[in-house]
Amino acid sequence: MDGMQPSTYSPRAFRALTWHDALPAFRDGTDTPRAYLERCLETIAAREGVVQAWAALNEKGAREAADASTARWKAGRPLSAIDGMPIGIKDLLETRDMPTEMGCAAYRGNFPKRDNAAVWALRQAGAVVLGKTVTTELGSVHPGPTTNPFDPRRTPGGSSSGSAAAVGARMVPAAIGTQVVGSIIRPAAFCGNVALKPSQGAINRGERQATSQSTHGVHAGCIEDMWQVAIEIARRAGGDRGWPGLFGPPVAPAAARPERLIVMETAGWERLDAASRGAFEAVLGQLRDRGVALLRRGDHPWIEAFERAIAEAQRVSTLITAWENRWAIRNLLDQHPDGLSERAKAGLAAAEAMSVADYQALLAEREEAQRRHAALAPLADALISLACPGPAPVWEGDKPGQPLSPRPTGDTVFNAPSSMLFAPVVTVPLMAVGGLPVGVQVMGQTHTDARVAAIARWLLETLQPVEA
Amino acid sequence: MDGMQPSTYSPRAFRALTWHDALPAFRDGTDTPRAYLERCLETIAAREGVVQAWAALNEKGAREAADASTARWKAGRPLSAIDGMPIGIKDLLETRDMPTEMGCAAYRGNFPKRDNAAVWALRQAGAVVLGKTVTTELGSVHPGPTTNPFDPRRTPGGSSSGSAAAVGARMVPAAIGTQVVGSIIRPAAFCGNVALKPSQGAINRGERQATSQSTHGVHAGCIEDMWQVAIEIARRAGGDRGWPGLFGPPVAPAAARPERLIVMETAGWERLDAASRGAFEAVLGQLRDRGVALLRRGDHPWIEAFERAIAEAQRVSTLITAWENRWAIRNLLDQHPDGLSERAKAGLAAAEAMSVADYQALLAEREEAQRRHAALAPLADALISLACPGPAPVWEGDKPGQPLSPRPTGDTVFNAPSSMLFAPVVTVPLMAVGGLPVGVQVMGQTHTDARVAAIARWLLETLQPVEA
Numbered sequence: 029m030d031g032m033q034p035s036t037y038s039p040r041a042f043r044a045l046t047w048h049d050a051l052p053a054f055r056d057g058t059d060t061p062r063a064y065l066e067r068c069l070e071t072i073a074a075r076e077g078v079v080q081a082w083a084a085l086n087e088k089g090a091r092e093a094a095d096a097s098t099a100r101w102k103a104g105r106p107l108s109a110i111d112g113m114p115i116g117i118k119d120l121l122e123t124r125d126m127p128t129e130m131g132c133a134a135y136r137g138n139f140p141k142r143d144n145a146a147v148w149a150l151r152q153a154g155a156v157v158l159g160k161t162v163t164t165e166l167g168s169v170h171p172g173p174t175t176n177p178f179d180p181r182r183t184p185g186g187s188s189s190g191s192a193a194a195v196g197a198r199m200v201p202a203a204i205g206t207q208v209v210g211s212i213i214r215p216a217a218f219c220g221n222v223a224l225k226p227s228q229g230a231i232n233r234g235e236r237q238a239t240s241q242s243t244h245g246v247h248a249g250c251i252e253d254m255w256q257v258a259i260e261i262a263r264r265a266g267g268d269r270g271w272p273g274l275f276g277p278p279v280a281p282a283a284a285r286p287e288r289l290i291v292m293e294t295a296g297w298e299r300l301d302a303a304s305r306g307a308f309e310a311v312l313g314q315l316r317d318r319g320v321a322l323l324r325r326g327d328h329p330w331i332e333a334f335e336r337a338i339a340e341a342q343r344v345s346t347l348i349t350a351w352e353n354r355w356a357i358r359n360l361l362d363q364h365p366d367g368l369s370e371r372a373k374a375g376l377a378a379a380e381a382m383s384v385a386d387y388q389a390l391l392a393e394r395e396e397a398q399r400r401h402a403a404l405a406p407l408a409d410a411l412i413s414l415a416c417p418g419p420a421p422v423w424e425g426d427k428p429g430q431p432l433s434p435r436p437t438g439d440t441v442f443n444a445p446s447s448m449l450f451a452p453v454v455t456v457p458l459m460a461v462g463g464l465p466v467g468v469q470v471m472g473q474t475h476t477d478a479r480v481a482a483i484a485r486w487l488l489e490t491l492q493p494v495e496a
Numbered sequence: 497m498d499g500m501q502p503s504t505y506s507p508r509a510f511r512a513l514t515w516h517d518a519l520p521a522f523r524d525g526t527d528t529p530r531a532y533l534e535r536c537l538e539t540i541a542a543r544e545g546v547v548q549a550w551a552a553l554n555e556k557g558a559r560e561a562a563d564a565s566t567a568r569w570k571a572g573r574p575l576s577a578i579d580g581m582p583i584g585i586k587d588l589l590e591t592r593d594m595p596t597e598m599g600c601a602a603y604r605g606n607f608p609k610r611d612n613a614a615v616w617a618l619r620q621a622g623a624v625v626l627g628k629t630v631t632t633e634l635g636s637v638h639p640g641p642t643t644n645p646f647d648p649r650r651t652p653g654g655s656s657s658g659s660a661a662a663v664g665a666r667m668v669p670a671a672i673g674t675q676v677v678g679s680i681i682r683p684a685a686f687c688g689n690v691a692l693k694p695s696q697g698a699i700n701r702g703e704r705q706a707t708s709q710s711t712h713g714v715h716a717g718c719i720e721d722m723w724q725v726a727i728e729i730a731r732r733a734g735g736d737r738g739w740p741g742l743f744g745p746p747v748a749p750a751a752a753r754p755e756r757l758i759v760m761e762t763a764g765w766e767r768l769d770a771a772s773r774g775a776f777e778a779v780l781g782q783l784r785d786r787g788v789a790l791l792r793r794g795d796h797p798w799i800e801a802f803e804r805a806i807a808e809a810q811r812v813s814t815l816i817t818a819w820e821n822r823w824a825i826r827n828l829l830d831q832h833p834d835g836l837s838e839r840a841k842a843g844l845a846a847a848e849a850m851s852v853a854d855y856q857a858l859l860a861e862r863e864e865a866q867r868r869h870a871a872l873a874p875l876a877d878a879l880i881s882l883a884c885p886g887p888a889p890v891w892e893g894d895k896p897g898q899p900l901s902p903r904p905t906g907d908t909v910f911n912a913p914s915s916m917l918f919a920p921v922v923t924v925p926l927m928a929v930g931g932l933p934v935g936v937q938v939m940g941q942t943h944t945d946a947r948v949a950a951i952a953r954w955l956l957e958t959l960q961p962v963e964a
Contacts, residue, residue: 117908124827142827234823240738266852269820270708270782273852351735355702359592359610384741473814 035179035419035463039493042220042457044249045071047113047201048256048280054101054112061097061112065156068114072199078180079196080173083119084126085159090114093156100154108447109279111154115257116194116203119160120167121244122235123147131163131172134360134367145234146204146244149264150257151314161203162306165439166357167211167242170369171436176420178217183423185416186437188247192219195247196465201258202248208238209345210443212245213455217415217467220256220439220457221247222488224481225443227474228450229271231261239352241345241447251485254454255280256351258477273441276478283489284482287408288321290331292471295339296441297326304418304466306485307459307496311468312412314491318361323408330403337400339394340363341444344393350379351387371432394448401449405473410483415455415467442469452477454484460495497933498512503887503931510925511541515581515669516724516748522569522580529565529580533558535878536582540667548641549662550863551587553627558582561624568622572636572796573851576728577747581620583725584662584671587628588635589712590661590703591615593845596791599631599640599655599845602828602835613702614712617732629658629671632905634825635679635710638837639904644888645687646932651891653683653884654905656715660687663715664933669818670703670716670725676706677813678911681712681923685883685935686906688925690713690722690956692949693911695942696918697739699729707820709813709915714900719953723748723921726945748923752950754877756789758799763807764885764909772886772934775927775964779936780880781960791876798871805861805868809912812861818847819855841901862916869917873941878951882910883935910937922952928963 029392045068053059054177069087106112119143122128129135147157160466162172164187172188175196176182184193188205191212195203196219205212207225216223224246231244244261248254258274267273293311300308323333357376361368368376404411417439426432446453451474455467468487472480515534521527537555542552565580574580588597589612597603615625630640632655642657645665652661656673659680662672664687673680675693684691692714699712716722726742735741759780766777787832793803829836830875836844872879875930885907894900909962914921919942923935936955940948 033699141831143823145823148823148826170735171901198790232823235827263852266819274857351734355611355613355616355733356701358616359703362592363609373925384731387734388740391738474560 029405037220037460037463037465038495039460039465040221041455045198045201046222046249046253048250050111051109052458055218057102061092061101061156062091064112065094065114065486066202068158069196070471075177075197075199077305079175079177079193079197081131081161081190081197081199083160083162083190086125086157086291089125090156090158097154097156105150107154109256112156113202114148114156114158114200116159116161116191116200117147117207118188118191118203119163120206120236121147121204123157123160126160126179128160130167132367134364143331144236145232145265146261149261152264153260158200161188161194163187164189165369165372167206167208168372168375169208169455171423176458181424182420183218184412185218185420185438187211188215189437191245191247192216192221195219195249200248205245205247207245207447208242209342209447210347210440212247213443213453213467213469214416214438214440216247217455218420218465220465221455222249222251222457223247223455224254224258224477225446225453226258226274226477227452229268230263230274230477231267231431233268234265239349241349251481251488252280255366255481274477275475280485281478281482283486284479285486286320286483288323288408288410289315290323292411292413293325293335293446294341294413294442294445296414296439299439299441301418303461303496304414305308307461307466307494308414310494311458311491318356318490326416328407330400330407334400334404337397338392338445338448341397341448342440342472344390345448347378347382348387348390348394348458350375351382354379364391398449401451402473410480411471413469415469417441419461419464419466446471450474452480454480456488458487458491458493460493502544504581505646505688505928505931505933505935506927506963507601507688507925511901512688513666514721515829516577516718516720519577525570528788529569529624530559530562532580533562533582535627536668536864539665539748543645543667545664547643547645547661547665549629549658549665549667550595551630551658552626554594557593558624558626558698565622565624568775575620575622578728580624582624582626582668583618584629584659585615585625586659586671586673587631588674588704589672591625591628593665594628596628598635599633599878600835602832610703611761612704613700613733614729617729620732621728626668629656629662631655632657633837633840635674635676636843637904638839639891649892650888651686651905653686653888654685657897657905659715660689660929662686663687663689663717670721671711671716673715675709675713675815675915676710677810677915678908680715681914681935681937682884682908683909685713685923686888686933688933689923690717690922690925691715692722692945693914693921694726694742694945695920698742698945699726699735700733701736707817707819710940719949719956720748721762723949740946743943748953749946749950751909751954752947753954754951756791756876758791758872758879760874760879760881760913761793761803762809762881762910762913764907765883767885767907767909769886771929771964772882775929775934775962776882776936778962779959786958787935796875798868798875802872806866806913806916808861809865809916810908811910812858813912814854815846815850816858816862818843819850821858822847854876866917869919870941878948879939881937885909887929887932887934908914914939920941920948922948924952924956926955926959926961928961934946
């Protein structure tokens with residue numbers, strides 16, 4: 029492929045790879061998890077050369093796990109509704125059977141032979157851990173090799189680049205991502221995924237206690253699979269240390285029509301291209317047509333106060349995270365002076381210029397935004413916005429001698445608020461702009477993950493996708 | 497030594513090793529940090545054979561650091577008031593120049609060559625990182641070789657066994673400990689230390705994000721040094737991720753007489769021997785003589801409700817911690833089937849018998865206790881209690897064929913409440929029972945660490961030590 033074919037994504041035409049609808053055939057023996065896996069491997073063989081979603085694949089281990097699952101389905105004793113599901117694991121999470129290199133030269137060959145708590149839970153549920161998906165360097169800004177499955181000239185988004193691209197390319201029905209600022213929802217929105225960034229602490233991060241805003245989440249082809257993966261992990265491994273975990277039903281919640289939604293503009297509203305803004309307004313128009321009341325920033329002083337409180341979400345989230353990672357990155361750089369990108373070094377320099385008082389001030393900004401968000405609870409069922417500022421941008425790689433692009437995997441402006449607010453958010457692929465996916469996200473109060481998923485499901489099942 | 501000499505600790509006679517009072521001599525050149533270090537090394541040479549406080553010593557690196565500090569003092573440009581202070585680091589924290597073996601066979605030879613954020617901060621302040629102090633296995637129950645500096649037949653307490661013993665043996669003026677249930681305050685109380693277990697999150701745990709109740713803290717010979725070490729770390733590395741850090745002045749707060757104190761009984765009150773109870777009542781009598789109002793559980797229904805809410809603090813703290821460590825310990829055991837003690841395996845089994853719902857129930861118990869504690873804020877300046885249930889018990893090692901002693905490093909019953917409550921606590925050596933140290937602790941509301949230290953300092957400077 030020359031990478032120059034036109035982008036051709038259409039949310040009406042695209043059929044994502046799904047899992048939940050394969051279960052009847054597993055039960056009656058007309059399909060098996062092993063056969064499902066082989067179809068995934070065929071897709072990977074056909075597309076991986078261009079998409080480059082995988083940092084590592086364990087085909088042998090996956091085939092063994094799929095065979096074991098096949099036997100369980102045959103015996104009528106699957107471990108869960110995701111028994112046999114092939115799944116990708118972002119390469120920030122440790123896996124006992126594959127290296128964990130975090131997209132970072134300093135971690136080349138790192139192979140601790142441990143399972144992250146979420147990976148452990150997936151195996152307990154019978155899922156087939158097929159491979160590690162490409163992450164940007166340490167989950168931050170510096171990109172990996174993955175391309176957008178709908179246009180290889182473009183970024184898949186980051187940092188969960190490989191998870192989003194693998195799902196978008198129909199290589200697997202689901203993949204695990206992580207988000208600190210915008211690392212699940214943005215790539216999912218760029219790659220036509222459904223995805224959940226849960227409430228802070230809702231899914232056990234295990235050895236990756238990481239930063240105060242980081243979460244594990246799920247990329248999938250549909251709400252049913254997204255929820256099932258999340259709840260199967262949370263039922264077995266719970267939430268982060270000190271957090272109660274994910275609340276919600278054992279299967280995906282039914283679609284629920286919201287009565288009232290708040291349109292969240294964020295600082296991204298001014299950066300939107302006309303086509304993306306028009307497509308989103310068309311989505312909002314459909315909501316109004318279906319009797320959903322929409323509140324916007326002029327409609328209530330608390331909404332205005334909320335928008336002001338999240339206006340600096342990118343700066344606040346980025347600096348909080350840089351400070352929290354400061355010692356880990358410093359140790360890494362001291363041990364591997366050539367093992368980090370210039371982007372990572374610049375992030376470290378910013379963190380090392382901060383004082384404790386600077387960090388405390390950022391925490392206060394974050395807490396104020398959380399209070400402004402909590403105040404919105406009585407006003408509406410949830411908030412709605414774009415999940416990314418238009419389609420995935422073209423990314424042709426760094427140019428020697430040129431300044432580094434600040435956002436090679438796209439702009440987090442629509443994502444930093446939910447991260448900063450510890451709020452659950454689901455993106456659904458409801459729009460195409462210029463033949464590329466653009467997501468719509470629903471955000472709720474902490475611990476309302478199931479309600480957010482139900483509203484997102486209703487949007488997906490009710491609205492006509494918009495193509496601009 | 498045959499280990500059978502009588503215990504002879506007297507809080508009146510014992511003179512702890514201190515640092516802050518050496519600074520004038522560093523300034524005028526009559527003493528130097530290098531000479532101070534050599535005195536510490538002489539003490540270590542004389543006593544380490546019996547006390548066994550150290551897992552590793554870096555004498556060469558310490559001498560180089562002390563020489564650099566000596567030059568800074570000579571030039572009138574010390575980096576801080578702890579520039580040159582020899583300090584021990586509990587062997588759970590990573591240090592770039594010494595292995596980190598965590599008292600655990602599975603970590604033998606572990607040498608990640610990284611500095612924990614608190615260690616980094618100590619070096620930035622000029623402190624001399626002299627060595628790693630013995631911890632119980634992974635900071636839990638299974639003891640290391642350290643003996644009590646006042647009676648080698650007895651435990652020094654745990655898990656910060658070596659830090660407490662090194663300070664009690666006058667080997668160093670200060671050492672870093674960590675606490676999840678009772679791992680700083682109990683060994684400090686058994687070894688005649690002053691010690692701070694700060695508010696949850698007050699000191700950056702760095703790579704050890706560990707469990708939801710774990711903290712870094714400081715063992716020292718006096719309040720001045722204890723506070724200085726804590727604040728020098730916190731000024732440079734701040735608090736844990738998402739926490740604001742330690743609040744308080746840049747030097748130890750002056751002694752402050754409390755108006756009212758609540759006597760906290762805990763579930764330990766019924767387990768106390770008569771001599772220890774009598775000694776503590778004598779301390780309370782001195783407080784009353786000095787006009788401090790004392791409130792006890794019969795005096796106010798909120799105090800009664802608080803005592804009931806903390807009655808199960810040991811169970812709640814132990815099980816929360818076991819659950820949170822479950823995946824890390826499982827991974828370790830799978831990789832090193834012979835690398836963990838039977839005690840650690842029993843803890844893992846307890847954790848693996850728990851469900852997410854069990855953990856959520858424990859979090860709810862902990863939150864209820866925190867609410868009952870917060871309700872006490874208007875009633876008194878702080879709470880006071882014993883820091884350990886009497887003197888350190890005799891510990892002669894496990895006996896082949898016998899059941900394992902459940903508490904080889906002593907009982908955490910007086911310590912679990914402050915851990916569970918996220919509350920700051922300071923222990924001071926105000927009592928001796930049978931010739932062995934027994935601590936008195938002051939506990940306050942979260943973030944009142946400086947106030948707690950000021951009250952503890954007043955107790956230490958005002959009351960007559962009690963010998964029973």
